Amino acid sequence: MRLHRNLVFALVDGLNLIFNEGEYADKVVEKLLKRDKRWGARDRGFIAETTYDIVRWKRLYSEIAEVNAPYSRPNLFRLFAVWAVLRGIELPDWKQIELTPARRIKGRFDELSQIRKFRESIPDWLDEIGVEQLGEVRWTKELKALNEKASVVLRTNTLKTTKENLKKLLQEEEITTDIVKGYQDALVLDERKNVFKTAAFSKGNFEVQDASSQKVAYFCEVKSGMRVIDCCAGAGGKTLHLAALMENKGQLIALDIYENKLKELKRRAKRAGAHNVETRHISNSKVYKKLYDSADRVLIDAPCSGLGVLKRNPDAKWKLEPEFIDKLIKTQREILTNYSKMVKNGGKFIYVTCSILPQENEQQVAWFLGSKEGEHFELESQKTIFPSESGFDGFYMARLVKK
Numbered sequence: 001m002r003l004h005r006n007l008v009f010a011l012v013d014g015l016n017l018i019f020n021e022g023e024y025a026d027k028v029v030e031k032l033l034k035r036d037k038r039w040g041a042r043d044r045g046f047i048a049e050t051t052y053d054i055v056r057w058k059r060l061y062s063e064i065a066e067v068n069a070p071y072s073r074p075n076l077f078r079l080f081a082v083w084a085v086l087r088g089i090e091l092p093d094w095k096q097i098e099l100t101p102a103r104r105i106k107g108r109f110d111e112l113s114q115i116r117k118f119r120e121s122i123p124d125w126l127d128e129i130g131v132e133q134l135g136e137v138r139w140t141k142e143l144k145a146l147n148e149k150a151s152v153v154l155r156t157n158t159l160k161t162t163k164e165n166l167k168k169l170l171q172e173e174e175i176t177t178d179i180v181k182g183y184q185d186a187l188v189l190d191e192r193k194n195v196f197k198t199a200a201f202s203k204g205n206f207e208v209q210d211a212s213s214q215k216v217a218y219f220c221e222v223k224s225g226m227r228v229i230d231c232c233a234g235a236g237g238k239t240l241h242l243a244a245l246m247e248n249k250g251q252l253i254a255l256d257i258y259e260n261k262l263k264e265l266k267r268r269a270k271r272a273g274a275h276n277v278e279t280r281h282i283s284n285s286k287v288y289k290k291l292y293d294s295a296d297r298v299l300i301d302a303p304c305s306g307l308g309v310l311k312r313n314p315d316a317k318w319k320l321e322p323e324f325i326d327k328l329i330k331t332q333r334e335i336l337t338n339y340s341k342m343v344k345n346g347g348k349f350i351y352v353t354c355s356i357l358p359q360e361n362e363q364q365v366a367w368f369l370g371s372k373e374g375e376h377f378e379l380e381s382q383k384t385i386f387p388s389e390s391g392f393d394g395f396y397m398a399r400l401v402k403k
Contacts, residue, residue: 001089007046010035012076014051018315020070025055025315045192049149054083056147056314059121064108081105116140120147125322133357138386142356142394145387150312152189153180153392155209155237158244159273163187169200184218185241186211204271209237210312211392212385213354216301217241219381219397220350224249226296231255231288231339233279236265238301243274250276253291257282291342297350298342302332304353304360308387308394329359336368340377343402348380352397356386361396369400376402 014032017023029048033039039047054061061082062068067075074096081100084091086109091097112118117127120143130139154177156163167177167187175195177187188211195201195208216238222228224247230239233254243252254277256262262279269277280287305325306316336351343349351368353360361384368374382398 001087003084003089003092004043005092005094006036007039007043008080011047011050011054012073012080014047015054015076015079016071016073018051018055019058019076019318022319025052025313050080050083052149052314054079055318057083057121058318059123060109060112060118061121063112063118064105116143120144122317123320126317126320129322129325129357133359141388142386145391146307146310146394147314148311148387150210151392152192152195153209153211153214154187154189154195154206155214155241156185156187157205157207157240157272158185159248160203161205166200166205169205170195170198173198173200180211183211183214185244186214202271204273207237207240207268207272209241210309212308212390212395213237213393214241215385215395216299216350216352216397217245219352219383219399220245220297220299221348221399222246222297226250227253227294228297228299229253229255229291229295229342230299230301231335231342232301232303233265234258234261234301236261236268236277238299239265239277240268240272240274242299243269243272243277246276248274248276252277253295254279255282255288285338288339288342293341293344295342295344296347298339298347299350299352300335300339301352302335302360303328304332304355305357306354308354308356308385308396311387312393325357325359329364332360332364333367336364337371337373340368340373340400343377345402348399348401349377350397350399352395354393354395356384356394356396361398365398365400378403 010032014028017028018025029051032047033044061079064082065078067078077096081097082105085102085105091100117124156166163185170177175193176190180186180188222242222245228242233239233256236254239254254265259281262281266279305320305328306313310317340349351365377400380399380401385395387394
């Protein structure tokens with residue numbers, strides 16, 4: 001593989017924004033890919049994949065390169081050189097990466113790979129919490145799975161087409177996909193391609209949504225004609241799936257504290273042909289208090305650490321702090337207390353996170369059931385989807401019935 005100076009320099013600029021300026025990796029990659037219109041698919045793929053690789057293995061590469069944050073530009077080039085050497089890529093004769101000790105890099109890699117926090121590239125505090133919450137064996141397995149590259153998964157929009165027909169439509173646009181056993185609406189891309197430029201996407205035939213995330217709408221057990229409330233709807237991945245399962249019949253209210261996300265949801269709903277979706281911005285507590293005792297289903301896709309989705313958001317592990325998880329647990333409890341009141345008698349509420357830590361999951365549900373607001377509910381079902389077992393994102397979901 002031959003390294004091109006303009007690509008590597010763009011990559012280093014991106015790493016500076018992510019590591020030193022605190023910008024999100026996905027936004028930085030998006031920005032970098034617009035830098036030069038002459039770059040082809042291979043160039044763009046190199047920038048995106050290498051950026052995510054170095055972000056994912058930041059701690060391991062920093063230890064090998066013997067550099068620390070904040071990273072100077074020469075140190076960012078050292079991180080890149082470590083990445084290249086470990087992949088057997090011949091380094092060019094550039095002054096930025098001259099005198100790279102290839103043999104020493106490989107030796108340090110072998111040595112550090114014996115220690116989990118370096119091998120899996122995570123902060124000390126996170127490794128300690130993982131062991132405490134999940135035990136040595138489970139935590140080790142999950143970390144390994146969370147460092148694998150995420151598949152691109154599509155969810156068929158059954159309001160417009162079938163999974164089999166979508167597979168055929170994409171094949172006509174030279175995008176090959178596989179059906180995944182056990183996932184009713186999912187197709188997995190054989191190789192990464194820009195699916196957003198396809199006619200199938202512009203016509204609203206699919207959304208990009210991880211396979212584990214697609215389990216949530218089915219877990220809600222919605223039916224046509226129900227009143228369903230999606231409390232933390234965001235840009236609406238799960239909302240749109242609920243709309244499809246409800247066959248556009250009934251009322252689907254999407255709530256969120258971020259108005260800009262609801263605007264994006266409206267745009268997506270229009271493309272998907274989801275006509276039963278109504279967005280409401282939570283500008284104050286009156287918005288949800290008006291809905292108390294009214295819903296057949298209430299979905300709480302709660303803010304969480306996001307530890308289950310590290311394979312697609314590897315920079316999250318560098319942004320997380322232990323204090324933030326403590327704060328999240330408090331927020332989750334407030335949401336459980338306030339939003340569960342929207343469920344009517346006989347209705348159900350579904351608590352979901354994309355974390356695999358019991359303190360955000362089972363322990364929160366147990367806390368809620370022991371609280372004053374939780375005494376009217378009983379747990380019907382709960383499950384954790386572990387990345388090591390599913391091959392997809394990590395999720396937790398619990399369904400509670402109001403007696």
